[in-house]
Amino acid sequence: MVQPANARAVRHEDAHVAVTRRLLQLNWILIAAILVVFLCALLLTDFRLRAGGYLIVAAVAGLYGSFGYYKMRSASNDPRIYTTLCVVPQIVLVAMLVASLGYIAASANLPMQDANLLAFDRLLGLDFRAYLDFVNDRPVLIGVLARAYNSIWAQLFGLLLLLSLVGQGRRAAELVLAVTIGLIVTTGISTLVPATGVYGALGLLPAEYSQIEPTVYYNTLKELPLVRDGTTRLLDVYELGSVLTFPSFHALSAALYIWACWPIRWLRGVGLIWNTVMLAATPIGGGHYFADVLAGLAVAAVSIYAVNRIAARLAPAGHSRPKLLLQLSPAAT
Numbered sequence: 533m534v535q536p537a538n539a540r541a542v543r544h545e546d547a548h549v550a551v552t553r554r555l556l557q558l559n560w561i562l563i564a565a566i567l568v569v570f571l572c573a574l575l576l577t578d579f580r581l582r583a584g585g586y587l588i589v590a591a592v593a594g595l596y597g598s599f600g601y602y603k604m605r606s607a608s609n610d611p612r613i614y615t616t617l618c619v620v621p622q623i624v625l626v627a628m629l630v631a632s633l634g635y636i637a638a639s640a641n642l643p644m645q646d647a648n649l650l651a652f653d654r655l656l657g658l659d660f661r662a663y664l665d666f667v668n669d670r671p672v673l674i675g676v677l678a679r680a681y682n683s684i685w686a687q688l689f690g691l692l693l694l695l696s697l698v699g700q701g702r703r704a705a706e707l708v709l710a711v712t713i714g715l716i717v718t719t720g721i722s723t724l725v726p727a728t729g730v731y732g733a734l735g736l737l738p739a740e741y742s743q744i745e746p747t748v749y750y751n752t753l754k755e756l757p758l759v760r761d762g763t764t765r766l767l768d769v770y771e772l773g774s775v776l777t778f779p780s781f782h783a784l785s786a787a788l789y790i791w792a793c794w795p796i797r798w799l800r801g802v803g804l805i806w807n808t809v810m811l812a813a814t815p816i817g818g819g820h821y822f823a824d825v826l827a828g829l830a831v832a833a834v835s836i837y838a839v840n841r842i843a844a845r846l847a848p849a850g851h852s853r854p855k856l857l858l859q860l861s862p863a864a865t
Contacts, residue, residue, distance in 0.1 A: 643726075783829050
């Protein structure tokens with residue numbers, strides 16, 4: 533018997549909500565696991581916490597998350613409300629914990645790989661100096677690239693809120709999971725392949741790129757040596773900087789944001805163009821090798837693949853591919 537189209541739509545909506553709830557629960561489990569790893573790392577190393585900041589962030593995020601869980605379990609469990617209340621504290625906690633773990637991982641002080649990354653760029657025929665000169669001579673282009681590059685966190689929080697509020701809660705939960713997987717993989721790789729950045733590798737002086745101020749690169753140049761030589765051992769959540777270069781988190785984020793925008797038809801073009809610009813700004817703004825950018829895109833692809841597989845496994849039986857079912861439903865009727 534062929535079911536009416538509206539009955540199939542209700543079943544699809546129910547399946548969508550079920551997957552969203554399971555993804556949100558999985559994200560909380562993963563955050564708890566990261567917290568355990570972080571606490572173990574603190575016990576096994578000489579790093580210390582400025583506890584006040586961590587407790588404040590954890591308390592606020594926990595309050596929002598608890599209210600979101602309450603709304604999820606209540607009779608008036610509007611997915612738009614509880615998804616919004618869950619994904620925002622989840623990404624805050626993920627960013628805080630993984631960034632802190634990045635400091636501890638960087639203290640492994642493995643041999644720097646700047647020379648090898650630069651050699652890889654040259655093997656591909658990619659010339660950072662030529663690209664830098666091209667951008668430095670065009671102030672208007674610098675302004676556009678800077679705005680896109682600096683939008684990384686505003687985009688993340690904006691997308692999570694928008695996706696939740698327009699009924700794309702599943703994609704919002706998937707985005708949190710994808711960013712979490714990407715950050716974990718990036719931190720692990722960066723521990724094995726530490727680097728400072730291309731400006732220093734090429735011996736470039738600020739006068740040679742006078743129109744550009746690569747603040748993120750300067751932060752890495754300041755923070756990473758202090759972590760590696762043992763000077764920095766006090767972690768302050770309000771002062772966590774960038775100590776990771778390879779792969780590029782900006783490149784990873786640009787790809788994930790394009791993917792996250794895709795379910796919203798009117799946002800696809802904007803997301804694609806803006807994040808392509810952010811991708812183009814990444815070598816300049818972060819002092820990244822082109823190898824960093826390619827690696828970031830590769831990690832994004834792995835994260836998206838992993839999230840799609842996980843979401844399919846979490847879907848109720850018969851709903852692992854809801855889009856395909858919707859495409860076939862007109863013909864079935």
